[in-house]
Amino acid sequence: MNLEDIYRLLRSGHVQSQSIIDTVPEPLLVLDKDLCVQTASRSFCTTFNVSRDETIGQHLYDLGNRQWDIPELRRLLDEVVPKSTAVIDYEVEHDFPGIGRRTMLVSAHRLFHPDTTNHSLLLSIVDATERRRGEAEKDVLLGELRHRMKNMLALVQALARQTTAAGRSGEEYRDAFLGRFNALMEGHDAAYTQEGKADLQQVLARTLEPYSEGQAGVHIDLGPPIPLGPKPIMSLSLILHELATNALKYGALSVPSGQVRVHWHVDEASPPSLRLVWQESGGPRVAPPATSGFGTQLIEFAVASELGGRVEQNYASTGLVVEIVLPLASVS
């Protein structure tokens, strides 16, 4: 083997190791013991917009207008690295001229060398800005989800706490609570899983379906299509459930011959309003309740505060008539 062969061999070995370094997607630097750059990878040069010539031989902190002279990085290299063989994913946040504020994960490894005690360092720099931003967005989303979940639990708590327990058996309490709970859940399903698709007629049919069997029961007269927004769907589901359970306990649905007619129309006044009528007949004589319980307050409050409308309950001799008048704009 002559000198030229040896040179060629060495050269191809060098070229290969350089091309390995240049193929690694993460920016890499090899530093000597004084933190001067021995090798810079192609990815380092393109990521930080520098040429290899102006990089090699320079002190790390002198590179590119001292953009790497960062206190956090200095601490890593001066204090942490000398005491350990490797530091992985040390986070450095910094404003880099040209590429802006970035979060870099810096890893430092002492260069592996079988023969000598080598003090060179292999520094890899991973741009984690996008990943960190994604993680931060995910945190915000999770926080929002947690907040909504706690709100939903508070709604369930309200139903559990306000459903009457006094004078009832455990079973009766459970059934009354679960009835409201189901109305809440079904309202939530209709409001949020098929957003934008629910219409007043669908909400009525779905909520009143258990009471609509046979000749007696609840009959829905079709009115004009009224698309409903999520919150009004939730409120109306709860309101209708209260009306139906009351009818079942005290009103028209408490006897086999009793009937409820539900109908609605739009008053084309300015502003237009929706008039929803719940009309009971064929039941026992009804009288206004002595005290207004949670159910009554729920209806009144939902209509007034949530939907901006008003409700009239008329205890007629023929049966209870409830008229709910809502501004059309507030239900969509």
Added chain:
Amino acid sequence: MRTVLIVEDEFLIAIDLKLLLERFGWSVFGPAATIVEALKLLDVELPAVALLDVTLKDGAVTPVAEALRARNVPFVVASAYDRPELVGGDVLIGAPNVGKPTEQRRLLATLEQLVSC
């Protein structure tokens, strides 16, 4: 008479808090679902204490909290947020948060404590 202003825009929770506090002898102002409503109620009569949700239909409860602070009415926050001040501003710092869902004993004890001092 122990009076409390409830500011809460979720109607089920608002009725729950109202009925709960009335059951324990409180006289309830509101519930107000909006900043505008709450401020209107404060112009009529000042409560001994207020119970505030953080996000209302017309924005964060901050102006209500500021109005209460200006009139020396103590307030309690009932929020699902761990740090309500991040949403409602610095005026909420130091106000007790009874949480949401709201545990009955904690709510009653906190209100009692605020009106007795």
